Amino acid sequence: MNLIDRRALLLGAAAAFGGRGTPALAKTEASPVGSAHDGLNAQARARGLFYGSAIDQNMLANDPAYMDHVARECGMLVSEYSMKWGTLRPTPTTFDFSAGDKLLAFARKHGIPMRGHTLAWHMDNPPWLVSDLKPGNAEKILTKHAQTVVKHFKNRLVHWDVVNEVLWSKDGKPGGMRDSLWYRALGDRYIDIAFHTCAEADPTALRCINDYGLDYALPDDERKRHDMLNLLAALLKRGVPVQALGVQGHITAGNVPFDPRVMEQFINDVTSMGLKVLLTEVDVRDNDLPADLAPRDAGVAAAGAAYLDAVLKNPHVIGVLTWGLSDRRSWLNDELPRADHLPQRALPLDTELQRKPLWSAMAASFQKAPQRT
Numbered sequence: 330m331n332l333i334d335r336r337a338l339l340l341g342a343a344a345a346f347g348g349r350g351t352p353a354l355a356k357t358e359a360s361p362v363g364s365a366h367d368g369l370n371a372q373a374r375a376r377g378l379f380y381g382s383a384i385d386q387n388m389l390a391n392d393p394a395y396m397d398h399v400a401r402e403c404g405m406l407v408s409e410y411s412m413k414w415g416t417l418r419p420t421p422t423t424f425d426f427s428a429g430d431k432l433l434a435f436a437r438k439h440g441i442p443m444r445g446h447t448l449a450w451h452m453d454n455p456p457w458l459v460s461d462l463k464p465g466n467a468e469k470i471l472t473k474h475a476q477t478v479v480k481h482f483k484n485r486l487v488h489w490d491v492v493n494e495v496l497w498s499k500d501g502k503p504g505g506m507r508d509s510l511w512y513r514a515l516g517d518r519y520i521d522i523a524f525h526t527c528a529e530a531d532p533t534a535l536r537c538i539n540d541y542g543l544d545y546a547l548p549d550d551e552r553k554r555h556d557m558l559n560l561l562a563a564l565l566k567r568g569v570p571v572q573a574l575g576v577q578g579h580i581t582a583g584n585v586p587f588d589p590r591v592m593e594q595f596i597n598d599v600t601s602m603g604l605k606v607l608l609t610e611v612d613v614r615d616n617d618l619p620a621d622l623a624p625r626d627a628g629v630a631a632a633g634a635a636y637l638d639a640v641l642k643n644p645h646v647i648g649v650l651t652w653g654l655s656d657r658r659s660w661l662n663d664e665l666p667r668a669d670h671l672p673q674r675a676l677p678l679d680t681e682l683q684r685k686p687l688w689s690a691m692a693a694s695f696q697k698a699p700q701r702t
């Protein structure tokens with residue numbers, strides 16, 4: 330590991346672990362991480378936080394201008410899909426790390442820490458897994474996958490989203506567990522298996538459980554917050570080595586009841602268990618806003634500011650990632666398009682890679698956040 334890697338890892342780890350147990354580098358030491366003095370990560374790092382974004386293999390291969398802005402703005406990266414089963418596991422006996430390794434090489438070239446996403450999810454699984462997974466083979470398959478993948482990236486990723494989106498109360502299972510292929514094969518024990526395997530394969534990576542729909546004063550979100558708190562308490566009680574909650578933060582501008590006190594209370598309830606929290610996939614849907622750019626950008630910025638202001642109040646929140654950096658590419662346009670089919674303006678940079686009001690709102694939220702030690 331060269332100096333840049335080590336410095337980035339330390340910086341990233343310092344932010345990634347909220348400073349716990351990691352030698353923080355002298356503030357004066359120049360760092361390549363989000364090295365532009367005015368990038369979003371520079372704003373976050375000044376308060377002991379990190380800012381980063383999801384990146385994908387297509388963007389890396391075909392959009393150098395986008396990636397230049399990623400290097401300027403970001404101090405943490407995550408692969409949007411190249412480290413998931415669907416990409417990593419073409420067959421039951423093979424692993425394809427080529428795309429993930431390219432993304433990691435970009436991160437290390439720019440001295441930017443990277444997080445892993447994800448070892449067990451109900452989506453983006455190869456057809457052979459969906460058809461072959463059974464109660465009798467699931468533990469072996471999951472253990473082998475997690476062990477091989479985490480060891481492949483050992484000491485080069487600062488976090489893992491060990492499990493993703495395990496709760497879905499509408500499935501009617503105990504504790505609001507999602508009736509996923511993993512749950513059907515192993516019950517909620519798949520969570521234990523994934524976390525213990527990850528801890529053993531790479532003890533240096535912060536182990537996160539990641540989910541969405543935790544944000545609003547709405548019955549579904551309230552139920553998921555309740556189920557998540559109960560799940561985290563149960564996992565800790567039975568010795569599952571979970572260290573952090575990833576709150577995805579796919580929020581909406583417009584007609585949704587955001588109550589900062591509800592969000593603050595939930596984050597406090599999580600961190601009072603001794604867990605860290607990070608925002609892992611923030612973007613701001615603008616489906617409810619008019620087509621005109623000025624009011625749309627203003628509404629997105631206002632929603633982003635209110636959300637980050639509330640969440641970042643808790644000093645155990647270690648950082649923020651957006652699910653993409655520029656409106657050039659957002660999953661929202663594929664999965665949740667606007668009625669007028671205009672590209673959503675959900676991210677900090679516009680399609681021309683120019684900073685938008687959301688960028689400024691995020692910078693302001695970082696600047697007002699309590700200083701992390």
Ligand code: G3I
Nearest residue numbers: 385387409410413415446452453493541577610659660664
């Ligand atoms: O780039 C290829 C393209 O070359 C190919 O022609 C096309 C058709 O196969 O696929 C394209 O890749 C797709 C990629 O999105 C880019 O569009 C993958 O197949 C597709 O699986 C991938 O979907 C991702 C999805 O997770 C499933 O992995 C989305 O990008 C990604 O934004 C989404 O991310 C999830 C988080 O992991 C969890 N939280 C919710 C979030 C949004 O759904």
